[in-house]
Amino acid sequence: MGWVRRLPLLSAALLALSGCYSYSYQERNGGDLSRLPIDRNLPESKVRWSMWWGLQGNTFAPVGCADGVHESGDPACTNPIPLCDEGAGQVTVSMPWYSALSMIGTLGIAMPHKFTIYCATNRPTQDSGPPPVGP
Amino acid sequence: MPAPVILEKNGHSFKNWHTTKNVGGRVEHYLTPTNRWIDGSPVEKGFQPGLLALRQAVREAEAKRERIRCVGAAWSLNNLAFTGQRLVNTCRLTHYFVGFQSDSMVTPAYQKKKNRLIFAQAGTQVVALNDALEKARPERLALPTCGASNGQTIVGATQTGTHGSAHAYGPMPNYVRALHIVAEGGEHYLIQKRGAPVVTKNFADYLGAELREDDELFSAAVVGLGSFGLIHAVLLEAVPMFGLGRWVKQVDFPSVQNAIYNFDPKGLGLPSGDKLPWHFEVVVNPYLRGPGQRGAFIRVYDKFVIKAGDPLPRIPVGPGGLENSRDLVTIGGLFTDAVPDLIPGALQGQIENSLRSTGGAVIRGTPGGQFNDSQPTNGGTSMELGVAAEDVRATAEAIFQVTDQHVFGAPVAFRWVKGSHQTLSFSRFTPLTCHIEMPGIDSSRTRNGYQMIWQALDRAGIRYTCHWGQALPASPAWVKRAFGTRVERWLAARRAFLSPEGRRTFSNDLLDSYGLGD
Numbered sequence: 170m171g172w173v174r175r176l177p178l179l180s181a182a183l184l185a186l187s188g189c190y191s192y193s194y195q196e197r198n199g200g201d202l203s204r205l206p207i208d209r210n211l212p213e214s215k216v217r218w219s220m221w222w223g224l225q226g227n228t229f230a231p232v233g234c235a236d237g238v239h240e241s242g243d244p245a246c247t248n249p250i251p252l253c254d255e256g257a258g259q260v261t262v263s264m265p266w267y268s269a270l271s272m273i274g275t276l277g278i279a280m281p282h283k284f285t286i287y288c289a290t291n292r293p294t295q296d297s298g299p300p301p302v303g304p
Numbered sequence: 305m306p307a308p309v310i311l312e313k314n315g316h317s318f319k320n321w322h323t324t325k326n327v328g329g330r331v332e333h334y335l336t337p338t339n340r341w342i343d344g345s346p347v348e349k350g351f352q353p354g355l356l357a358l359r360q361a362v363r364e365a366e367a368k369r370e371r372i373r374c375v376g377a378a379w380s381l382n383n384l385a386f387t388g389q390r391l392v393n394t395c396r397l398t399h400y401f402v403g404f405q406s407d408s409m410v411t412p413a414y415q416k417k418k419n420r421l422i423f424a425q426a427g428t429q430v431v432a433l434n435d436a437l438e439k440a441r442p443e444r445l446a447l448p449t450c451g452a453s454n455g456q457t458i459v460g461a462t463q464t465g466t467h468g469s470a471h472a473y474g475p476m477p478n479y480v481r482a483l484h485i486v487a488e489g490g491e492h493y494l495i496q497k498r499g500a501p502v503v504t505k506n507f508a509d510y511l512g513a514e515l516r517e518d519d520e521l522f523s524a525a526v527v528g529l530g531s532f533g534l535i536h537a538v539l540l541e542a543v544p545m546f547g548l549g550r551w552v553k554q555v556d557f558p559s560v561q562n563a564i565y566n567f568d569p570k571g572l573g574l575p576s577g578d579k580l581p582w583h584f585e586v587v588v589n590p591y592l593r594g595p596g597q598r599g600a601f602i603r604v605y606d607k608f609v610i611k612a613g614d615p616l617p618r619i620p621v622g623p624g625g626l627e628n629s630r631d632l633v634t635i636g637g638l639f640t641d642a643v644p645d646l647i648p649g650a651l652q653g654q655i656e657n658s659l660r661s662t663g664g665a666v667i668r669g670t671p672g673g674q675f676n677d678s679q680p681t682n683g684g685t686s687m688e689l690g691v692a693a694e695d696v697r698a699t700a701e702a703i704f705q706v707t708d709q710h711v712f713g714a715p716v717a718f719r720w721v722k723g724s725h726q727t728l729s730f731s732r733f734t735p736l737t738c739h740i741e742m743p744g745i746d747s748s749r750t751r752n753g754y755q756m757i758w759q760a761l762d763r764a765g766i767r768y769t770c771h772w773g774q775a776l777p778a779s780p781a782w783v784k785r786a787f788g789t790r791v792e793r794w795l796a797a798r799r800a801f802l803s804p805e806g807r808r809t810f811s812n813d814l815l816d817s818y819g820l821g822d
Binding site for chain 1: 309310312321336338339340342350375377378393395396398400401402403404405406409421423427429431434435436439455507510618669670672673677680
């Protein structure tokens with residue numbers, strides 16, 4: 170009955186695969202309702218913990234850094250700036266590989282989620298007028 | 305002048321948009337310039353901080369004798385843009401304007417249509433331009449053609465020669481009228497054709513750039529593979545807004561064979577009758593080519609006029625979002641080819657899902673509405689050939705011989721583009737280039753399939769080009785075979801513009817391996 174002995178390992182592996190699930194929200198433009206262009210090359214990601222069966226939530230409101238030395242979110246940053254000049258264009262929430270294990274191991278007390286923010290590279294145009302004209 | 309904000313990451317792990325295997329890697333200095341000053345002071349000309357950031361980045365790279373390249377939306381499925389030393393992410397450089405106010409900025413030939421000229425920084429995505437042009441005044445505008453998607457940056461798409469299926473127009477670089485390039489020493493140049501200049505020295509002065517009018521330099525640099533310097537911006541010429549009607553029909557391969565091999569739509573029952581529509585495309589499941597197997601999909605977009613003041617046609621919105629067609633790489637990326645026996649059926653399902661028949665109806669929309677959302681494929685790749693129209697039959701037969709022996713998960717899509725005179729355009733066959741694309745998952749099975757096709761074409765003596773932004777043969781021999789004397793012209797133009805040190809700075813391993821780095 171070797172497979173029975175391996176069952177915990179298999180279960181843990183399958184639970185870890187739940188880290189592949191993800192959900193995204195994407196902002197759209199006015200007009201043709203195209204998706205807002207985003208900078209997919211420089212996302213801002215962080216794992217955040219929600220505690221006590223959701224009684225203690227967790228808001229993610231990161232800042233960027235423009236001192237040329239530190240990365241965004243580094244407390245040593247000497248010139249913190251808004252993370253996205255044009256706002257967030259896409260927000261993705263996924264579960265780290267240890268989410269399900271953590272939830273089971275802590276009886277649901279601690280549940281981590283990974284937030285990823287992709288900055289919009291142009292503002293949404295719902296209310297904009299004609300584009301800017303050159304010199 | 306204040307310092308620009310440049311977001312910097314050291315030791316960044318760069319992946320392309322489709323997270324294709326073996327594309328990207330560790331980057332020592334990953335730089336994201338912005339259009340913002342560090343001290344928060346107001347920006348007088350919207351592009352100035354970004355331009356200064358690029359100039360500064362070039363000087364820093366030169367001081368350390370490091371290579372520097374730009375990457376846009378990272379849509380390329382190979383390492384054409386990549387360097388591990390200094391990689392500039394241009395995605396935040398999105399300043400643009402549409403039209404000029406002053407006649408003094410443009411040449412007399414353009415004074416009456418100066419409202420159709422667009423100046424766009426490198427990171428401006430096609431989607432942003434589509435959106436802006438719909439709102440342009442005094443007339444609504446559109447890009448003449450696009451790459452059948454909208455997520456590419458305008459510079460990334462044009463530098464690689466991206467195309468749609470505009471057989472009467474040509475690829476995207478055809479509407480680039482000038483290039484604004486940051487080259488050696490951080491000096492910057494506005495390059496346009498001497499034979500057909502669009503802007504005057506006044507506009508170069510407005511940018512602070514040196515004006516270069518040189519047909520050979522422009523023709524080489526417009527499909528420059530990002531190696532003439534860091535491209536800060538491009539000047540484009542748009543056309544009055546037009547509509548596109550989409551019509552998709554699933555048919556048997558034998559019934560569309562003549563249309564593919566002879567570029568002749570007679571008898572297909574298209575909405576345009578026997579006349580070729582603006583965009584004609586056939587996607588074939590290479591494993592279902594028999595009668596009754598319904599393994600071919602015809603997709604056409606026909607142009608129609610939208611008069612001033614008419615409401616713009618909008619694509620119906622379904623419960624899950626917009627009901628429009630997906631781009632081809634997405635088709636290939638939605639399934640794995642881990643079980644070869646399942647590939648023909650799985651591929652058919654994916655094509656049917658992505659190229660849904662319109663049931664005889666024509667779905668009307670704007671270009672921006674038709675070529676809309678694209679999804680990253682999580683490991684997708686693609687290979688695309690360009691061949692002369694008279695070689696389509698032989699090329700298709702060579703491809704089908706390979707797929708009959710070696711099954712891999714990729715449809716075969718045929719599109720036609722007017723031949724281009726840009727030096728290294730892979731739509732180089734005149735009067736018409738047929739592009740044959742095979743998007744799939746980046747597995748060893750797919751890579752072997754591509755390799756077998758290139759070898760089969762070489763054996764058959766068929767001359768072909770390859771899409772600069774897709775999977776490419778490892779051997780450099782194809783470049784010379786594909787472009788002939790154009791390679792020497794391209795190298796000569798680059799040598800005249802950049803010193804040996806400059807050519808090294810703005811090249812990378814892939815270009816070096818093809819003999820295009822020097």
